[in-house]
Amino acid sequence: DAKTTQPPSMDCAEGRAANLPCNHSTISGNEYVYWYRQIHSQGPQYIIHGLKNNETNEMASLIITEDRKSSTLILPHATLRDTAVYYCIVRGITSYDKVIFGPGTSLSVIP
Amino acid sequence: ETGVTQTPRHLVMGMTNKKSLKCEQHLGHNAMYWYKQSAKKPLELMFVYNFKEQTENNSVPSRFSPECPNSSHLFLHLHTLQPEDSALYLCASSQDRSQTPGYTFGSGTRLTVV
Numbered sequence: 557d558a559k560t561t562q563p564p565s566m567d568c569a570e571g572r573a574a575n576l577p578c579n580h581s582t583i584s585g586n587e588y589v590y591w592y593r594q595i596h597s598q599g600p601q602y603i604i605h606g607l608k609n610n611e612t613n614e615m616a617s618l619i620i621t622e623d624r625k626s627s628t629l630i631l632p633h634a635t636l637r638d639t640a641v642y643y644c645i646v647r648g649i650t651s652y653d654k655v656i657f658g659p660g661t662s663l664s665v666i667p
Numbered sequence: 668e669t670g671v672t673q674t675p676r677h678l679v680m681g682m683t684n685k686k687s688l689k690c691e692q693h694l695g696h697n698a699m700y701w702y703k704q705s706a707k708k709p710l711e712l713m714f715v716y717n718f719k720e721q722t723e724n725n726s727v728p729s730r731f732s733p734e735c736p737n738s739s740h741l742f743l744h745l746h747t748l749q750p751e752d753s754a755l756y757l758c759a760s761s762q763d764r765s766q767t768p769g770y771t772f773g774s775g776t777r778l779t780v781v
Contacts, residue, residue, distance in 0.1 A: 558709070590769045599669065599757050599772030600710070651698030651717050651763040655770060657710040 558658030559583065560644045565662040568638075574631040576661050578644030581625040586648050589620060591629045593640040594660070600643060603629065634665045670694045673758050673773035680748065681781055688743040688776045690758030696771070699741040701733060702757040704775075710757065716741060717763070748780045 561579045568574040580589065588607050592600040604611055604618045606627070611618045617630040631638055643660040647653045671692045680686050690699065701713040715723030716735040730752075732744040741758055755777055759770040 588766060588769075592770075597755060597775070597777070599671075599759075599774050600770070601669075602768035602771070605766060605769060645769075647769065649764050649766055651761050652722060654712060654715070654723065655700075656712065657702075659709045 558656045559646045560658055562642070562644055562658065562661045564659060565664070567664050567666055568631075568634045570636060570665050570667050571633055574634040574638065574663060574665070576629040576631075576642050576644075576663065577626065578628070579626045580644070580646045583624050583646050587646045588649065589618065589624075589627050590645045590647060591616070591618065592643045592645065593638075594643065595640045600657075603642075634663075636665050636667065639663060639665045669771050669773065671758055671760055671771050671773035673756075673776050675776060676774065677777045677779075679779045679781060680745065682748060682750070684748075685744070685746040687745065688756055688758075688778075690741040690743075690773055692739055692760040692771070694760060694762070694771060696760035696762045697738055698761045698763060699735060699738075700759045700761075700770070701741065701743055702759065704755040704757060706754070714743075745778075750780050753778055753780045
């Protein structure tokens with residue numbers, strides 16, 4: 557089973573910030589939080605990851621709570637091309653750490 | 668292109684056919700993975716290879732047979748498939764003990780079994 561829970565779907569108005577929550581209450585100390593997204597029928601695309609500090613890159617920001625039991629992915633100015641399924645995943649960094657995908661959050665950006 | 672190339676992009680095969688899916692990465696990664704994604708379902712992990720050795724077989728039926736001849740190539744051999752095996756098959760790779768970018772996925776092979 558996936559180690560994370562996410563809302564099944566969300567809507568966001570174009571140009572507004574999209575805030576996607578994720579719960580990972582059983583995360584262990586050596587596990588990172590990763591976010592991927594999958595645009596229809598394509599392979600998942602890496603967005604961002606973090607351990608305990610907040611992170612920002614050109615695509616998004618990641619806010620991790622102090623107890624690390626939940627996180628939020630923020631797309632600051634959502635566009636129609638951001639419509640996708642967003643997956644929150646926790647994993648260690650060895651290649652022996654399995655990555656299990658949950659159903660993710662289907663984000664619809666509305667004009 | 669993500670650095671992980673899958674061929675073919677689309678495949679239609681009969682239940683008595685034998686076909687193979689190919690995945691290739693030149694990212695220097697040491698681990699490769701096969702995932703299956705059926706319609707409106709999450710990705711399901713099928714096989715994991717680390718340093719060319721299979722380290723995970725997630726109870727996959729024997730009609731799916733993986734092969735990893737070297738750390739850059741991964742195959743999925745298919746034979747006597749069923750219509751319910753129709754799905755998007757995704758290959759991914761990763762580098763041991765590297766954080767970024769985690770997994771790199773290919774664009775997938777859309778398989779239809781008729």
